[in-house]
Amino acid sequence: MNVVEQIFKTESVVDIITVFALIRPLPALDGMFNRYRREAFVSGEFAEVYRRLFDEEVLIRNGRLAVKGPSWKAPQFFIEHQKRAKEQQV
Numbered sequence: 160m161n162v163v164e165q166i167f168k169t170e171s172v173v174d175i176i177t178v179f180a181l182i183r184p185l186p187a188l189d190g191m192f193n194r195y196r197r198e199a200f201v202s203g204e205f206a207e208v209y210r211r212l213f214d215e216e217v218l219i220r221n222g223r224l225a226v227k228g229p230s231w232k233a234p235q236f237f238i239e240h241q242k243r244a245k246e247q248q249v
Contacts, residue, residue, distance in 0.1 A: 166236060167195035172208045174234035180209070180218050180225040 160168070167175060175196075179188055188209070192200040199205045212218045217232075218225035233241075 163191070164195050167191065170234065170236050172196070172199050172204055173212070174236060176205070176209055176212055177217060177231065177234055178237050180212070181227065182224065184223040185209070 172192075176188065179191065183191065189200070189205075192205045196205070213220065213225070213228075215230055216228035217230045219228040
């Protein structure tokens with residue numbers, strides 16, 4: 160299982176979108192959820208959470224990608240990933 164697949168299997172839909180919307184456009188996110196978290200895609204949870212994150216200004220539209228909004232906070236898995244990456248650089 161690759162890292163992205165592991166994140167999609169273990170993290171919340173909110174946390175996944177909060178991070179991946181910054182680096183992937185909506186069509187790519189659709190495909191990732193359809194592949195790795197199909198139940199969230201089919202049930203409409205993905206679309207509802209995506210919309211809500213913009214409504215709550217966690218994310219702000221900026222062309223094809225989102226940018227961090229005033230309510231954006233890094234999910235715990237993202238913080239831990241950054242710490243590991245820094246440790247490996249030392």
